[in-house]
Amino acid sequence: MTTFIAGGTGFIGRRLVPLLAERGEEVVCMDINPQTADFAGLGKQVKVVKGDVGQFDDVMAAMTAAKPQRVINLAYWLGSEHPPRVAFKLNVLGMDNVFEAARLAGCARVAYASSLAVSGEQKFYGDRMVTEDDFRHGHVQYAMHKIFNEWQAQDYRDKHGMEITAIRPANVTGPDKIVGSVDHVFCITSPARGKPVKFPYKDAMRCPIHVDEIAEIFARVIMTDKPQHAVYNTGGQAISLGELADIVRGFLPNADIRFDKETGGRALSGNYLIDNTRLVSEFGMQFRPYRERVLQIINDIRMQEGLTQIAAR
Ligand SMILES: NC(=O)c1ccc[n+]([C@@H]2O[C@H](COP(=O)([O-])OP(=O)(O)OC[C@H]3O[C@@H](n4cnc5c(N)ncnc54)[C@H](O)[C@@H]3O)[C@@H](O)[C@H]2O)c1
The missing domain is CATH 3.90.25.10 (UDP-galactose 4-epimerase, domain 1)
Incomplete structure (x- = not known):
């Protein structure tokens, strides 16, 4: 089977691609910076193409060629300092381009990176663990875009029956x-x-959570056809x-x-007190x-x- 990863040559993608290849997946990465990862050791199992997630034609063409059974989107502007239109194009339109292209390409299984940032500061919750069902207090550009991505994913789930899963990484380190x-x-x-x-x-x-653990979480979640939930905190x-x-x-x-x-x-x-019970119990994640x-x-x-x-x- 084939997994298509937008933003697959970045910090998390570089670790995720080999984990999927180990599991027997063919992987096609589409990235605006295709040269930032070297998958030569994985041979023909991994292909990297250049494309801009903000351009629907790029995403659709690359996805149509790849014919994936699974899709992951990792392409994003991290931080909240970006000009509004620039950030919107990658984070909001880009995410929707991936959802829509997957739908049109007949691929219902999608996972994407949300973030702990959707919760905003810990002070909103007091001294307690925050779960996926808590109100999302995030208020900066990055958080608002991730909150909208989660809303949009749910809309695709409801209206098109797609199996789209959000993973909310904590502070990834490496x-x-x-x-x-x-x-x-x-x-x-x-x-x-x-x-x-x-x-x-x-x-x-x-x-913090180590990037090797985040990559393993993405691999386990995307390889599961029907996870029990739409959103998973990774914790840390x-x-x-x-x-x-x-x-x-x-x-x-x-x-x-x-x-x-x-x-x-x-x-x-x-937010630093994060409940990851869902992820640990369903996917058996153990952290070093x-x-x-x-x-x-x-x-x-x-x-x-x-x-x-x-x-x-
Ligand atoms: N790193 C963290 O601490 C952290 C924490 C929470 C959530 N996340 C989320 O995880 C995801 C991946 O993060 P990362 O740390 O690997 O980031 P990264 O910046 O290293 O990787 C993102 C990749 O997307 C690519 N990209 C950027 N613009 C693009 C475009 N227009 N078209 C195609 N590709 C484009 C980049 O070249 C890069 O390879 C993001 O959605 C991020 O918000 C990361």
């Missing part, structure tokens, strides 16, 4: 992450390179930047991580201890920099 929330990434990667790093608040909260490890800095210092005692202020960040933090993921990222960076590996301790 050595090559450069867009979206990056403070929790730089808290690991800068010291791993021997560079100092500074953040405004020690008590700022994040909910609720942690303050100060606590994360302590983990990093446990591996790199000379890490130079500083904070302007001890407190004041928690109240501003995005976050400390191990921190060491993995440190050693990925040190390998790139030609530095010695740090042993687990």
